[in-house]
Amino acid sequence: MNMKLPSRTVERLSKYRRLLDKYKDLEEAHIYSHKLAALLNLTPEPVRRDLMLIGLNGNHRKGYNIKALIGMIGNTIDRKEGHQVALVGIGNLGRAVLGFIRKAETKMNIVAAFDIDKNKINTYLSDVPCFDLNEAGKVIRDKNIRIAILTVPPEAAVSTAALLLQSGIRGILNFTSVHLDVPQDIYLKDYDIITSLEEIGFFINE
Numbered sequence: 639m640n641m642k643l644p645s646r647t648v649e650r651l652s653k654y655r656r657l658l659d660k661y662k663d664l665e666e667a668h669i670y671s672h673k674l675a676a677l678l679n680l681t682p683e684p685v686r687r688d689l690m691l692i693g694l695n696g697n698h699r700k701g702y703n704i705k706a707l708i709g710m711i712g713n714t715i716d717r718k719e720g721h722q723v724a725l726v727g728i729g730n731l732g733r734a735v736l737g738f739i740r741k742a743e744t745k746m747n748i749v750a751a752f753d754i755d756k757n758k759i760n761t762y763l764s765d766v767p768c769f770d771l772n773e774a775g776k777v778i779r780d781k782n783i784r785i786a787i788l789t790v791p792p793e794a795a796v797s798t799a800a801l802l803l804q805s806g807i808r809g810i811l812n813f814t815s816v817h818l819d820v821p822q823d824i825y826l827k828d829y830d831i832i833t834s835l836e837e838i839g840f841f842i843n844e
């Protein structure tokens with residue numbers, strides 16, 4: 639579905655679904671928006687607003703049907719056929735990210751990895767083939783990949799991102815701590831673990 643939703647809403651919808659997945663086998667189970675909000679440490683208003691935006695109204699007495707809620711979130715944020723995703727840089731972080739995503743229930747399918755290390759090219763990570771980064775253009779086109787996860791060393795981030803965009807990538811999850819200047823129509827998310835950790839280190843009360 640191509641409905642325009644605020645990015646915060648999409649983030650929260652993804653979180654609601656992962657939380658509710660635990661309850662999905664319970665027939666006819668319901669949840670109140672304030673309960674869902676409390677479980678995610680949110681106030682009920684944005685939760686109700688998010689669910690209204692995707693066309694759901696809770697039942698005053700019972701709340702929201704959990705199965706219907708999960709289904710509606712999927713209809714809204716998933717593409718039926720899923721997304722083909724590439725992992726770029728299969729060092730320690732790349733391998734860990736791949737292992738983590740493969741275990742998650744998600745329609746984000748990692749279908750190719752890229753690296754420049756001769757020892758990694760033409761190998762498989764589980765069932766994901768690793769290609770030479772030089773082949774990115776062809777592989778990305780052939781496999782219809784639009785999203786890349788960037789786990790290369792910082793010094794390679796800018797040039798690698800440029801190559802990916804030239805190859806047709808439209809969205810990047812950037813694990814390098816490097817700022818990437820991308821055109822407005824490219825969706826970029828930075829995920830900087832060290833900065834987050836250092837921020838925590840600075841702000842904790844010892």
Ligand code: ATP
Binds near residue numbers: 728752789791
């Ligand atoms: P390993 O010991 O397996 O190399 P690492 O975590 O020490 O892992 P890094 O130096 O962080 O590896 O690099 C991450 C990965 O990115 C490596 O597999 C490396 O070969 C690869 N890499 C480096 N430069 C590039 C690049 N320009 N394009 C794609 N991959 C790259």
